[in-house]
Amino acid sequence: EAGVTQFPSHSVIEKGQTVTLRCDPISGHDNLYWYRRVMGKEIKFLLHFVKESKQDESGMPNNRFLAERTGGTYSTLKVQPAELEDSGVYFCASSHLSTLNTIYFGEGSWLTVV
Protein backbone atom coordinates (compact mmCIF):
# COMPACT_ATOMS: atom_id res chain seq x y z
CA GLU A 1 0.00 0.00 0.00
CA ALA A 2 1.38 3.39 -0.96
CA GLY A 3 1.90 5.86 1.83
CA VAL A 4 1.14 9.56 1.93
CA THR A 5 2.91 11.18 -0.99
CA GLN A 6 3.97 14.81 -1.13
CA PHE A 7 5.28 16.86 -4.03
CA PRO A 8 7.62 18.64 -4.46
CA SER A 9 10.01 17.27 -1.89
CA HIS A 10 12.06 20.46 -2.03
CA SER A 11 11.30 23.90 -3.42
CA VAL A 12 13.28 27.14 -3.46
CA ILE A 13 11.39 30.24 -4.50
CA GLU A 14 11.84 33.99 -4.26
CA LYS A 15 9.87 36.17 -1.93
CA GLY A 16 6.64 37.23 -3.60
CA GLN A 17 6.35 34.15 -5.80
CA THR A 18 3.71 31.48 -5.56
CA VAL A 19 4.22 27.86 -4.59
CA THR A 20 1.74 25.01 -4.65
CA LEU A 21 2.34 21.90 -2.57
CA ARG A 22 0.49 18.72 -3.32
CA CYS A 23 -0.46 15.82 -1.09
CA ASP A 24 -1.83 12.45 -2.11
CA PRO A 25 -3.24 10.67 0.95
CA ILE A 26 -3.40 6.94 1.44
CA SER A 27 -6.19 5.55 -0.71
CA GLY A 28 -9.49 5.45 1.17
CA HIS A 29 -8.45 7.92 3.86
CA ASP A 30 -11.12 10.58 4.24
CA ASN A 31 -9.18 12.63 6.79
CA LEU A 32 -6.37 14.76 5.43
CA TYR A 33 -4.24 17.13 7.49
CA TRP A 34 -1.62 19.75 6.82
CA TYR A 35 1.06 20.57 9.38
CA ARG A 36 4.18 22.65 9.12
CA ARG A 37 7.41 23.22 10.94
CA VAL A 38 9.07 26.55 10.45
CA MET A 39 12.74 26.77 11.36
CA GLY A 40 13.44 26.40 15.04
CA LYS A 41 9.81 25.94 15.99
CA GLU A 42 7.57 22.99 16.74
CA ILE A 43 5.39 21.23 14.22
CA LYS A 44 2.02 22.96 14.12
CA PHE A 45 -1.40 22.09 12.80
CA LEU A 46 -2.66 24.03 9.81
CA LEU A 47 -5.92 22.46 8.79
CA HIS A 48 -8.02 19.33 8.52
CA PHE A 49 -10.18 18.08 5.65
CA VAL A 50 -12.87 15.46 5.88
CA LYS A 51 -13.30 14.37 2.31
CA GLU A 52 -13.55 17.63 0.36
CA SER A 53 -14.77 19.75 3.30
CA LYS A 54 -12.61 21.86 5.57
CA GLN A 55 -13.33 20.54 9.05
CA ASP A 56 -10.92 22.83 10.88
CA GLU A 57 -8.69 25.52 9.45
CA SER A 58 -7.90 27.26 12.70
CA GLY A 59 -4.16 26.80 12.21
CA MET A 60 -3.87 28.59 8.87
CA PRO A 61 -1.57 31.54 9.56
CA ASN A 62 -3.09 34.11 7.20
CA ASN A 63 -4.93 34.57 3.93
CA ARG A 64 -1.81 34.01 1.86
CA PHE A 65 -2.39 30.30 2.43
CA LEU A 66 -5.11 28.47 0.51
CA ALA A 67 -5.83 24.77 0.81
CA GLU A 68 -8.11 22.78 -1.41
CA ARG A 69 -9.19 19.19 -1.74
CA THR A 70 -11.35 18.98 -4.81
CA GLY A 71 -13.16 15.67 -5.10
CA GLY A 72 -11.97 14.56 -1.73
CA THR A 73 -8.81 12.92 -3.02
CA TYR A 74 -5.54 14.81 -3.25
CA SER A 75 -5.03 18.20 -1.65
CA THR A 76 -3.06 21.29 -2.57
CA LEU A 77 -1.68 24.01 -0.35
CA LYS A 78 -0.90 27.24 -2.14
CA VAL A 79 1.18 30.03 -0.68
CA GLN A 80 0.72 33.33 -2.51
CA PRO A 81 2.69 35.51 -2.22
CA ALA A 82 5.38 33.66 -0.31
CA GLU A 83 7.24 35.43 2.47
CA LEU A 84 10.58 34.61 4.09
CA GLU A 85 8.90 33.37 7.27
CA ASP A 86 7.02 30.72 5.29
CA SER A 87 10.22 28.71 4.94
CA GLY A 88 10.00 25.34 6.61
CA VAL A 89 8.71 21.83 6.17
CA TYR A 90 5.08 21.21 5.28
CA PHE A 91 3.77 17.81 6.29
CA CYS A 92 0.65 16.16 5.04
CA ALA A 93 -1.04 13.33 6.91
CA SER A 94 -4.09 11.17 6.44
CA SER A 95 -6.26 8.72 8.33
CA HIS A 96 -9.44 6.70 8.07
CA LEU A 97 -12.59 8.47 9.14
CA SER A 98 -13.05 6.06 12.04
CA THR A 99 -9.49 6.18 13.39
CA LEU A 100 -8.81 9.81 14.14
CA ASN A 101 -5.83 9.09 16.35
CA THR A 102 -3.87 6.92 13.95
CA ILE A 103 -2.55 9.19 11.26
CA TYR A 104 0.15 8.60 8.71
CA PHE A 105 2.52 11.33 7.67
CA GLY A 106 4.21 12.00 4.38
CA GLU A 107 7.88 12.84 4.06
CA GLY A 108 7.21 16.53 3.91
CA SER A 109 7.73 19.31 1.40
CA TRP A 110 10.73 21.46 2.26
CA LEU A 111 10.11 25.06 1.27
CA THR A 112 12.80 27.71 1.21
CA VAL A 113 11.83 31.32 0.43
CA VAL A 114 14.78 33.57 -0.44
Add this chain to the structure above:
Amino acid sequence: AQSVTQLDSHVSVSEGTPVLLRCNYSSSYSPSLFWYVQHPNKGLQLLLKYTSAATLVKGINGFEAEFKKSETSFHLTKPSAHMSDAAEYFCVVIRNTGNQFYFGTGTSLTVIP
Protein backbone atom coordinates in the same frame (compact mmCIF):
# COMPACT_ATOMS: atom_id res chain seq x y z
CA ALA B 1 -5.42 23.35 26.66
CA GLN B 2 -3.25 20.52 25.44
CA SER B 3 0.52 20.67 25.17
CA VAL B 4 3.66 18.65 25.54
CA THR B 5 7.09 19.65 26.79
CA GLN B 6 10.16 17.77 25.69
CA LEU B 7 12.69 18.48 28.36
CA ASP B 8 15.83 17.94 26.27
CA SER B 9 16.48 19.38 22.85
CA HIS B 10 19.54 17.13 22.38
CA VAL B 11 20.47 13.78 23.87
CA SER B 12 23.69 11.95 23.18
CA VAL B 13 24.29 8.32 24.16
CA SER B 14 26.87 5.67 23.38
CA GLU B 15 25.88 2.71 21.27
CA GLY B 16 24.61 -0.10 23.47
CA THR B 17 23.64 2.14 26.40
CA PRO B 18 20.07 3.01 27.45
CA VAL B 19 18.07 5.80 25.89
CA LEU B 20 15.74 8.10 27.83
CA LEU B 21 13.84 10.87 26.07
CA ARG B 22 11.64 12.86 28.39
CA CYS B 23 8.17 14.22 27.75
CA ASN B 24 5.66 15.90 30.06
CA TYR B 25 2.16 16.70 28.96
CA SER B 26 -0.70 18.88 30.03
CA SER B 27 -4.23 18.11 29.04
CA SER B 28 -7.66 19.02 30.26
CA TYR B 29 -8.96 15.70 28.98
CA SER B 30 -7.86 12.12 29.13
CA PRO B 31 -5.09 12.35 26.56
CA SER B 32 -3.89 10.18 23.76
CA LEU B 33 -0.11 10.35 23.57
CA PHE B 34 2.31 9.41 20.84
CA TRP B 35 5.96 9.30 20.00
CA TYR B 36 7.01 9.91 16.40
CA VAL B 37 10.48 9.68 14.93
CA GLN B 38 11.94 11.52 11.97
CA HIS B 39 15.12 10.26 10.39
CA PRO B 40 17.08 12.66 8.21
CA ASN B 41 15.18 13.54 5.02
CA LYS B 42 12.40 11.14 5.93
CA GLY B 43 8.81 11.54 7.03
CA LEU B 44 7.37 11.20 10.50
CA GLN B 45 7.05 7.58 11.58
CA LEU B 46 4.85 6.43 14.46
CA LEU B 47 6.87 4.70 17.17
CA LEU B 48 4.10 4.01 19.66
CA LYS B 49 0.87 5.37 21.08
CA TYR B 50 -1.02 5.43 24.37
CA THR B 51 -4.80 5.56 24.23
CA SER B 52 -5.89 4.82 27.82
CA ALA B 53 -5.27 1.09 27.73
CA ALA B 54 -2.08 -0.36 29.26
CA THR B 55 0.15 2.29 30.78
CA LEU B 56 3.32 0.64 29.49
CA VAL B 57 3.30 0.84 25.73
CA LYS B 58 5.64 -1.10 23.51
CA GLY B 59 6.54 0.28 20.11
CA ILE B 60 8.67 -0.54 17.15
CA ASN B 61 12.45 -0.99 17.16
CA GLY B 62 12.59 -1.88 20.85
CA PHE B 63 11.22 1.43 22.13
CA GLU B 64 8.67 1.69 24.90
CA ALA B 65 7.03 4.44 26.92
CA GLU B 66 5.21 4.54 30.22
CA PHE B 67 2.22 6.76 30.87
CA LYS B 68 2.39 8.14 34.42
CA LYS B 69 -0.65 10.20 35.22
CA SER B 70 0.64 11.29 38.64
CA GLU B 71 3.74 12.74 37.02
CA THR B 72 2.04 13.81 33.77
CA SER B 73 4.88 12.13 31.94
CA PHE B 74 5.28 9.88 28.93
CA HIS B 75 9.00 9.24 28.68
CA LEU B 76 10.43 7.18 25.83
CA THR B 77 13.03 4.53 26.62
CA LYS B 78 15.09 1.87 24.94
CA PRO B 79 17.43 -0.52 26.78
CA SER B 80 20.24 -0.42 24.23
CA ALA B 81 20.83 2.27 21.63
CA HIS B 82 21.69 1.38 18.07
CA MET B 83 23.36 3.62 15.52
CA SER B 84 20.19 3.57 13.42
CA ASP B 85 18.29 5.22 16.30
CA ALA B 86 19.95 8.54 15.58
CA ALA B 87 17.05 10.80 14.59
CA GLU B 88 14.70 13.44 15.92
CA TYR B 89 11.92 12.30 18.23
CA PHE B 90 8.63 14.06 18.84
CA CYS B 91 6.22 13.63 21.71
CA VAL B 92 2.64 14.35 20.64
CA VAL B 93 -0.66 14.76 22.46
CA ILE B 94 -4.19 14.72 21.10
CA ARG B 95 -7.34 15.04 23.13
CA ASN B 96 -9.62 12.05 22.68
CA THR B 97 -12.32 13.95 20.86
CA GLY B 98 -10.00 16.16 18.93
CA ASN B 99 -8.43 16.19 15.54
CA GLN B 100 -5.36 18.25 16.28
CA PHE B 101 -1.99 16.82 17.17
CA TYR B 102 0.12 19.03 19.45
CA PHE B 103 3.81 18.38 18.93
CA GLY B 104 6.67 18.93 21.29
CA THR B 105 9.70 20.82 20.03
CA GLY B 106 11.57 17.59 19.38
CA THR B 107 14.61 15.84 20.84
CA SER B 108 17.56 15.15 18.62
CA LEU B 109 19.21 11.84 19.52
CA THR B 110 22.85 11.25 18.69
CA VAL B 111 24.33 7.77 19.06
CA ILE B 112 28.09 7.63 19.51
CA PRO B 113 29.88 4.54 18.20
